[in-house]
Amino acid sequence: MTASAAPALPAAVIFDMDGLLFDSEILSRDAFLSASSEIGRAASEADFLVMVGRPWTINRVYLQDFFGEALDIEAFGAVWRRHYVAGKATLALKAGVVEFLDHLDALKIPRAICTSSVHEDVAFNLALHGLAHRFDAVIASGDYTKGKPAPDPFLRAAEVLGVDPSECLALEDSHNGVRAAAAAGMRTVMVPDLLPATDEIRALCRLVAADLHEVRTHLTP
Template identity: 40%
Template structure:
């Protein structure tokens, strides 16, 4: 955590991304997309799946359509979706440190929300299967807002559901798209990168970047200790 600036305030709420931040789902999604592409006879590079990380469904559909055409893109998404639904129903692995962090926040009475680009039915089922749904006071999804990340809509909705001003919310995100959404909402993001390492453009956003959820928790612990 060396070189990471202390938090500027003690957060009144913490808002969590889901895929790649709490759940190790980005790897599962990518694997299902790659498998679906192979089974449908498309030769697509792994870099395409990485480029989709953190993007909303409409953006991913457009990226695929540019490669294989609109009809084939729909077929690929439907096939990969069926593969992924089976994986999600079985319960996706947690990212390291998520349960410890959530329990720590619960013990201190700090409100918690989810703000995800996933559609509501799938988001709820994934959180339920992973045993995480009960930790949250609000769950906000792409089904609930007009614009997906990097627009701020889902984060502003989460702040409203919690009754906390956006400027008093800490956001935990893994993707650059989510970081931009949090910044646009006037919140303070801490990025915990998963599959995408931050490049110079992302680092230029000036937010905090840590290596793990455990490090994010230590940032919170240090800030709250100052309040004691």
């Protein structure tokens, strides 16, 4: 997203949450590996990365195939969740979040969170860092029919904000999130977290940025 690539300010900004606003993908990864170890099954970071940016409805099918039909995946999900919740109090904010939100305030640009996580997690994360009042809407699991990489979550976010999807700037850290935002017709920017940008993903993005500080420098009147 350069000055020539995006001559007009977006009408709204749509944020992913995990790995983009909060350092929660690392927390989820560590919880997944701990849960796998607890049930006596071997798993690696690569096995986790396949699931990044996708909803539980898709990931539970993947995990059932990965671990085998004999394992109760809902029970495993509960163990994973327990390990995740145990570490949530240490959840860190990603670089540049507050400064970016301040910049949007100055520009009077509305914004929403669009995530595969549940509303409970969004509320906890925002409250932990005092950010609940900084977003105009939250679109989370249960608010759309199909999760990322389908465009449904982003289309729903645009609908709630009353903005055409093509006039929205979408910020994502995952491949599936980028695919979803691009499919929704949004100006898409990737800020990589655990997954680097591939050639496919770069082709879908206006910009691949190091952090939100860099994205902010491109968002000028």
